[in-house]
Amino acid sequence: MKLNTLILGSTMLLGTAMSCKGQSYEKTISGLEYRYEHKGTGTYVSKPGDLAKMHIVYKLSDSTFFDSHKMNNDQPVDQPLQKPSFPGDVFEGLLMMKDGDKMTFRMPVKQYFESVKQPMPEWVKGDGYASWNVEMLSVKSKEVIDKENAAKAAKQNGIDEAVIVKYLKDNKIAIKALPKTAVTANPKVAYKDASGIYYIVQKTGTGAVIGNGKKASVNYTGKLMDGVVFDSNEDAQFNHMQPIEFTVGQGQMIKGWDIIVAKMKIGDKLTTILPSSLAYGERAMPGSPIKENSVLIFDMSLLKAE
Secondary structure (H helix, E strand, C coil): CCCCCCCCCCCCCCCCCEECCCCCCEECCCCCEEEEEEECCCCCCCCCCCEEEEEEEEEECCEEEEEHHHHCCCCCEEEECCCCCCCCCHHHHHCCCCCCCEEEEEEEHHHHHHHCCCCCCCCCCCCCEEEEEEEEEEEECHHHHHHHHHHHHHHHHHHHHHHHHHHHHHCCCEEECCCCCCCCCCCCEEEECCCCCEEEEEECCECCCCCCCCEEEEEEEEEECCCCEEEECCCHHHCCCCCEEEECCCCCCCHHHHHHHCCCCECCEEEEEECHHHCCCCCCCCCCCCCCCCCEEEEEEEEEEC
16 A cells, blocks of 8 residues: 555664654754654665655544554555655655654644645644654665565466466366467467466467557456356356457556457457466455466457457
8 A cells, every 4th residue: 555645854873773752853954843753773774766664643633644553454555755845745754764763753734734735624723733653664775676576476477387287287288389380279278478378279260460559349257266257248147248348458457468369369269377467466356256366267259359
């Protein structure tokens, strides 16, 4: 979860963690008041573009507007750090923090709403403060995050590959290299696309592959690896029997759909097996049996493209 600016400069910290409760507020040059509640042991100096993972309690006067403990299932929020956009911006304070720090930032509530150029709600007490109590769990650079994400993706791709290969073996479906000639329909042969998608040709269409940029019309049924159907426009129980239409390659669908539909011909019917990175990734879908890192199967028919 990320916070917006409404809910949301560098001091070197040395030595062991220490409690700072009761300490009076100090001010940054721009006027943001701050107080250390606890000093952590982190040493990394953050900069705009880094990603902070933190707990935050945001208040307007005596009213709590957001509390990540109570309103985000006790999960920290991921907040990209950015340059302060006005004097007293809380981002100036966040850029002061290091791993393990707990700080409170505040500014007079009237000054705050003037700074963000928004009307102050009538229920906010005008003599109070806008305040942010922040516990910084970690701050990481984009380079570190990209490296961690790449390693995590590689590990998950390996897991997904093993799951797919086992599924095909259990169902007596052979994995073959793409032939140099046209692929023919065979429900017992699977091909692997360069993207990592496996697909089985159930029926071949005509003409050229449609490529990106065209509006495709598709019938589909989506299943988990255990055969549980989670969605379909060919099954009345899902209450949407019309073909789904989208512009290929525009990110309107999950990545795997953009990749594979661009390579289909009108009339093609495929069974595609998408690794989780080309489906919903780490996201679990609310109200659906799709869990995080789910490999998904789609029976897909390309009806038309224009």
